Amino acid sequence: MNSYVKTLIIILICLAIMIPLASSSPDGLEMVIENLDVDESKSPTKSLMSNYTIPIVENEYFSTLIAGVAGVFLVLGAALVLGKSMTKSAEQ
Secondary structure, eight states: OOHHHHHHHHHHHHHHHHGGGSOOSOOHHHHHHHHTTOOGGGOSSOOTTGGGSOTTOOSHHHHHHHHHHHHHHHHHHHHHHHHHHHHHHHHO
């Protein structure tokens, strides 16, 4: 089996195990919002994965799992594109 496929399977297994263990405490930005009594519903922007969930998925666990998997692959994809572009410019 390709090493990339093995790595992706390991990432998915780790996410499936670790997501239920994630802290329900607010992160730094959410804590500031709570301390300043800012109304989040009046936010000028809308997020696809607000509060690390997918709004169209009813089950909280699967919603968080899908958002986590999507986030991991978006960051890995961005890092891959950035890395490829940096190595091409360094070779020239």
